Amino acid sequence: MKTSSTALERRNLGLLVAAQSLGGASPPIIISLGGLVGQMLSSTPTASTLPVSLYQLGLALSTLPAAWLMHRTGRRTAYLLGAVLGVLSGLIAAWGISQSDFLLFCLGTTLAGFYGACVQSYRFAAIDAVGDTTRHASAISRVMVGGLIAAIIGPQVVIWTRDSLPATPFAGSFYSQAALALLALPLLLALRLPPAPPRAESHGARPLSQIARTPQFIVAAIAGVVSYGLMAFLMTAAPMAMVGCGHSVGEAALGIQWHVLAMFAPSFFTGRLIARWGKRAVTGLGLVLIAASGLLALMGLALTHFWGALVLLGVGWNFGFIGATALLADCHRPSERAKVQALNDFLVFGTVAVASFGSGQLLHSVGWGGINAGMLPMVAVVLALLGWQSLRQRRGAATQG
Secondary structure (H helix, E strand, O other): OHHHHHHHHHHHHHHHHHHHHHHOOHHHHHHHHHHHHHHHHOOOHHHOOHHHHHHHHHHHHHHHHHHHHHHHHOHHHHHHHHHHHHHHHHHHHHHHHHOOOHHHHHHHHHHHHHHHHHHHOHHHHHHHHOOOHHHHHHHHHHHHHHHHHHHHHHHHHHHHHOOOOOOOOOHHHHHHHHHHHHHHHHHHHOOOOOOOOOHHHHOOOOOHHHHHOOHHHHHHHHHHHHHHHHHHHHHHHHHHHHHHOOOOHHHHHHHHHHHHHHHHOOHHHHHHHHHHHOHHHHHHHHHHHHHHHHHHHHOOOOHHHHHHHHHHHHHHHHHHHHHHHHHHOOOOOHHHHHHHHHHHHHHHHHHHHHHHHHHHHHHHHHHHHHHHHHHHHHHHHHHHHHHHHHHHHHHHHHHHO
């Protein structure tokens, strides 16, 4: 029986990694081409980045309805709907390009946000797939490896398909985005995750407002928001800052490639680090690395400063975000998981959406150095909260002992 259960866990995790690899390839396509297509289709230059911002906004606003659907029907049904919308979003975006219709293209990228919200919750599905609580962090880390594969697939799809339809530049990439979502459908259909909690069990769940006031949730959510929010903000601003400092567009693109690799490559061992040193320690290490990236950026404007800061930022995000996700798993009962995870992701990706709208303007206002100096106090606050929580837990254990 145990062997059968272990085989099912491995099968589910393998399917989630594959689905993450395909679904996670959509954002690089949208982010790398959205602004270029917007520039081509929009009559207003300032609106050129609107398709990318609308994708981020669509993702943030979809977290709550996606979680409601998962709670009512189970994760697999919601994931299948997400993949179907992923197919439609790619087709609509490509059709918008072929018709030179900016609003239709924006509709396509916005719809992709629901698929993105589902893909982001695959890490929570990994927790459901593993019965042993001591292996939750390892399961999350394993699924996040799919992000590394996606970071390779997405840009390569853009390179291979952006000029595949000469009459409609870039449309081929969005048709390919639809094809990737279509390929994910049989993988998601094969998932065998635990069912949604029965309605009777849900009656014993605490109100979300009560859970959101607990110290455990506050610390986990803030750690996730700061880790992801700062990473997204600095990653968006870095290419503009590099080009503004005289570096080439190619050098800026290479810096982002190294950054993305640094974001996901540690996933091979992050789970083992958490198992050995604990969730708070690894989350804190991630935030220290994010702070170190800011300090390195403040030391100079040479190419090595930018690239080194982006690599540190990527590794810091990995430790901080996976650690915060593992901390969140301690904040809820099984009947509460959907709404707690949804609130957390709404806060995280709402912050990312705001960052995508405001990074360019803030870079223009305070400069690259000002942005990096300004993020240090935020990191310090989260580190203080993690330290306070650890001290509080030790005192509680000592009192019980």
